[in-house]
Amino acid sequence: MSLAADRKSNDVSEVATEAAAAPSAQTAPPAPVEEGYRTVGDFTSATPVMQARKVDVFYGDNHAIQRVNLDIGRNEVIALIGPSGCGKSTFIRCLNRMNDTIESARITGDITLDGENIYSRSMDVVMLRARVGMVFQKPNPFPKSVYDNVAYGPRIHGLARDRGGLDEMVQTSLERAGLWTEVKDRLEEPGTGLSGGQQQRLCIARTIAVNPDVILMDEPCSALDPIATARIEDLIDELKQNYAIAIVTHSMQQAARVSQRTAYFHLGKLIEVGDTDDIFTNPRHKLTEDYITGRFG
Amino acid sequence: MSSPSSRGVKEAVARGIARRYRSERVFRALGFGALLVGLGFLAFFFYTLIGNSYTAFQQTRIRLDVALDAAVIDPDATRDPEKLRGADYQRLAREALNALFPDVTARADRRELYALLSSGAGIELQQLVMNEPAAIGETRTLWLLADDDVDVLVKGHAPRDVPEAERRVGDKQLGWLTTLEDRGLVELRFNRYFFTRGDSRDPELAGIWGATVGSFFMLLVTLALSFPLGVATAIYLEEFAPRNRWTDLIEVNINNLAAVPSIVFGLLGLALFINVFGLPRSAPVVGGLVLSLMTLPVIIIASRAALTAVPPSIREAALGLGASKMQMVLHHVLPLAMPGMLTGTIIGMARALGESAPLLMIGMVAFIVDVPDSPFSSATALPVQVYLWADSPERAFVERTSAAIVVLLVFLLLMNAAAILLRKRFERRY
Numbered sequence: 001m002s003l004a005a006d007r008k009s010n011d012v013s014e015v016a017t018e019a020a021a022a023p024s025a026q027t028a029p030p031a032p033v034e035e036g037y038r039t040v041g042d043f044t045s046a047t048p049v050m051q052a053r054k055v056d057v058f059y060g061d062n063h064a065i066q067r068v069n070l071d072i073g074r075n076e077v078i079a080l081i082g083p084s085g086c087g088k089s090t091f092i093r094c095l096n097r098m099n100d101t102i103e104s105a106r107i108t109g110d111i112t113l114d115g116e117n118i119y120s121r122s123m124d125v126v127m128l129r130a131r132v133g134m135v136f137q138k139p140n141p142f143p144k145s146v147y148d149n150v151a152y153g154p155r156i157h158g159l160a161r162d163r164g165g166l167d168e169m170v171q172t173s174l175e176r177a178g179l180w181t182e183v184k185d186r187l188e189e190p191g192t193g194l195s196g197g198q199q200q201r202l203c204i205a206r207t208i209a210v211n212p213d214v215i216l217m218d219e220p221c222s223a224l225d226p227i228a229t230a231r232i233e234d235l236i237d238e239l240k241q242n243y244a245i246a247i248v249t250h251s252m253q254q255a256a257r258v259s260q261r262t263a264y265f266h267l268g269k270l271i272e273v274g275d276t277d278d279i280f281t282n283p284r285h286k287l288t289e290d291y292i293t294g295r296f297g
Numbered sequence: 298m299s300s301p302s303s304r305g306v307k308e309a310v311a312r313g314i315a316r317r318y319r320s321e322r323v324f325r326a327l328g329f330g331a332l333l334v335g336l337g338f339l340a341f342f343f344y345t346l347i348g349n350s351y352t353a354f355q356q357t358r359i360r361l362d363v364a365l366d367a368a369v370i371d372p373d374a375t376r377d378p379e380k381l382r383g384a385d386y387q388r389l390a391r392e393a394l395n396a397l398f399p400d401v402t403a404r405a406d407r408r409e410l411y412a413l414l415s416s417g418a419g420i421e422l423q424q425l426v427m428n429e430p431a432a433i434g435e436t437r438t439l440w441l442l443a444d445d446d447v448d449v450l451v452k453g454h455a456p457r458d459v460p461e462a463e464r465r466v467g468d469k470q471l472g473w474l475t476t477l478e479d480r481g482l483v484e485l486r487f488n489r490y491f492f493t494r495g496d497s498r499d500p501e502l503a504g505i506w507g508a509t510v511g512s513f514f515m516l517l518v519t520l521a522l523s524f525p526l527g528v529a530t531a532i533y534l535e536e537f538a539p540r541n542r543w544t545d546l547i548e549v550n551i552n553n554l555a556a557v558p559s560i561v562f563g564l565l566g567l568a569l570f571i572n573v574f575g576l577p578r579s580a581p582v583v584g585g586l587v588l589s590l591m592t593l594p595v596i597i598i599a600s601r602a603a604l605t606a607v608p609p610s611i612r613e614a615a616l617g618l619g620a621s622k623m624q625m626v627l628h629h630v631l632p633l634a635m636p637g638m639l640t641g642t643i644i645g646m647a648r649a650l651g652e653s654a655p656l657l658m659i660g661m662v663a664f665i666v667d668v669p670d671s672p673f674s675s676a677t678a679l680p681v682q683v684y685l686w687a688d689s690p691e692r693a694f695v696e697r698t699s700a701a702i703v704v705l706l707v708f709l710l711l712m713n714a715a716a717i718l719l720r721k722r723f724e725r726r727y
Contacts, residue, residue: 101616130619140610142629152628153618203614210618229606 037067040285041274045073045261049096049213049244050132055109056157057090057099059240066272067109070215070263077236079255079276082265083291086194088248091265092216095246096132097125113213130157133207137219139199141191145182149191149202153210169209177205178235197228204235208243215239217247221254233258239297252292256280264288305319307688316585346706350699356488356501357448358440359477361393365426367434376430386426387419390441398473409470413477417442417502445500445693451483454692464693470568477718491700495668495681500693503686505701507668511581511661512650512708518585518672519649524642526578526589529597531638534597535604536626555594562590563655571659572644578660582672587659588649596649599641603634636723643716647709653680679705 044051048071057065065087071077072095081090092098097118099105110119119130130153141149150170153159160166170187174180179201183194191202200220207215217236221229236245236258249255253278255262262276264287272279272288283289367374370384375499390412395401418441424431426438441553446465449455449476457693461468477483495507538544566587570576576583585607656662662685663679669676677685686698 096617098613098617101612126619126621128619129617130545134613134617136610136613136617138610140608140614142611142614143633152615156618156620156624156628206618207615 004266016289038270039069039270040272040288043069043071043263043270043273045071047074048072049074049114051110051112052091052094053108053110055091055094055111057087057094058106059102060104064268065094066268070270070273072244072246073261074244075240076243076261077240077247077259078157078261078263079259080246080248080263080265081250081255081291084264085165085267087268088265089218092218092246092248095214095216096129096134098134100125130210131212132214132216133210133212133249135200135203135207135215135217135220138223139196139203141194141199141202142191145188146191146194146202147187150205150209153206157210159210173205173209176208176239177201179205195228197224197231198233200224200228201235204232204239208239212243214244217245219248219250222250229254252280264291266291315566320674344392346699346702347694350703352452352454353491353696353700354488355452355485356490357443357451358484359394359443359487360438360482360484361390362396362436362438363389363393363422363441364436365389365422365433370426370433375484375707378427381424381426381430382425384423386422389422390414390418397477406469409467410473413447413470415442415499415501416443417499418549437507438485441505441545442501443483445691448501448690451478451485454696491697492505495666496677497666500689500691500697503694503697505679505682505704507665508677508679508682508701509704511584511669512678513678514581514669514672515584515588515678516646516650517589518582519588520642520646522585522589523592523596527593527642528600528638530593531597531600531604532626532631535601536622538629551594551597555598558654559591559652560654560658563588563591563658566655567658577673577675579663579665579671579675579677581669581676583659584661584678585672587655588652591652591655592645592649595645596638596642599644600634600638601639603637604630606637607633607649638717638721639719639723640716643712643719647712650708651680651705653678653684656681679708
């Protein structure tokens, strides 16, 4: 296994240098994926909720993600790390089909949610997004009241039977997001009037109000100060008891703090996956090691 | 190349600094000058407009003791409204005027004397009697409408001290008028006809109301058609349509349509709505249709701009929660874009209100006395009324033209104020 991994890793670094050396070749047709590129480490999970197999993403002619295989496991946090433009955001946006909104985006491969292909005809995108929620980089509460922000998901999906049920859902969601005590007296005030950290927790509350299976987080703390970040991290830690969480982050400390597994992306390729402790203490691939020791990125 | 020493930098900056400040001063002076010139023109425009128009809001009236003679109005004492309506009220007014000048007896002289009164005097008496039949037989002191030539003289718009041939009012008439004025029987009163009546050949009876109602019906049709169509088109193009050659072509054409001269739309309206569809000529509904064609591109462009301005993060938030595209648009994007859309619509409507060229093509330039009662009855519009009056030879129409422009401008200002208010009121931070 280790021998095989070594051989593959050489291939990857070759590919990486090639891609880095030819930034002007953007308009060229997508290069065929090299045979033999294989992720180091075990990309599977014992209890997978979502499974991505041989996923390629193209933005027009730009091959953004190449043959990525990765599982998202139940009740665990997986951190996706890597330098800017490595495709980690692109990857999680495939998981709830947010890339559908980008016209030039083309996705091949299989992604399943509980064994069901999410890109198949029978999978409704509205249903999918109700089951795979997303928290974005910049807090983006609706310009509506705090209450309406959280109640929006349950309302459109018809989850609450009456006003009382909705009230309860809003309260539970806000409590789980650790925001209830702060906003319980200002539920009717606009969500945009909260502080940045509160807004992000409101967005998390809004997401969990729909009770999804998976929560995708795209750099949820990059616009927040360290204190607000710490609160969100604590929150993520609590949320993993109920949800599978995939978090994209630029902060390796954050990845180390909140995640159980870590996936390292580099120039559209998933280089290495493994238990977070292993990856940070004993990276097997040269690129991973260079990145986490701060040599680039 | 070595980097310059710090002393070198200081010297270089010092050399250029005066020039930099000078060019800034010149630019500011130029800008300020341009602003002053613009404001000067605006002030001149308002000065002449208001100076010309304010007298139109007053009208000369002559005080007469009118005997509402039962023998003239209702000789058979039937009090039949039809009979009452048809009586010769002008004769009563004339007799009342004649009573003030008993020495005017010759037929030609009497005719000249009667010319001091407007034909509207009889109409006023008719209305009085129709509303209050009990007044028949009484003698009432009334301020009756004077002729427009008298009005012009009283307001000082025409000179009195020129030879008779250069006046519209003869020497004798001038003498009678002076006598009336000396006795305090001539007064300028508020000109309510200007705000309540339609067009007329007699300037003293001509009003702006007919044109206002015509414009109102027209804008109603325009709004009802172009707002929903424009907003729906903008939403489709911006949120749903795929980006391909066809949508690009449509987009280019919409932008081009906004720049098409408005008279072309008038020709289209004439050819299509009147000749093909057989809609009535001079009707506000046709005017509204034509103006919709003109306003649609403006509304579409403004609405698309408003939609584009809604941050993508809001869309992503809605989609990420599992909202369908329609729900995303209706619940989140549209409310945020609405103020911009409404502003664009009102600006488009204001442009439509001020448009006259296309209306000339569809016959709304006709002389129409009656105030329209539906979008299908013949009507004219405010800017066309301005055009019609500006074309009229009577001196008294000059001030009315200006006054009509003032009314038009007031409506435009109100609409623009509404646009600003709407934007301020509904604009939301995000």
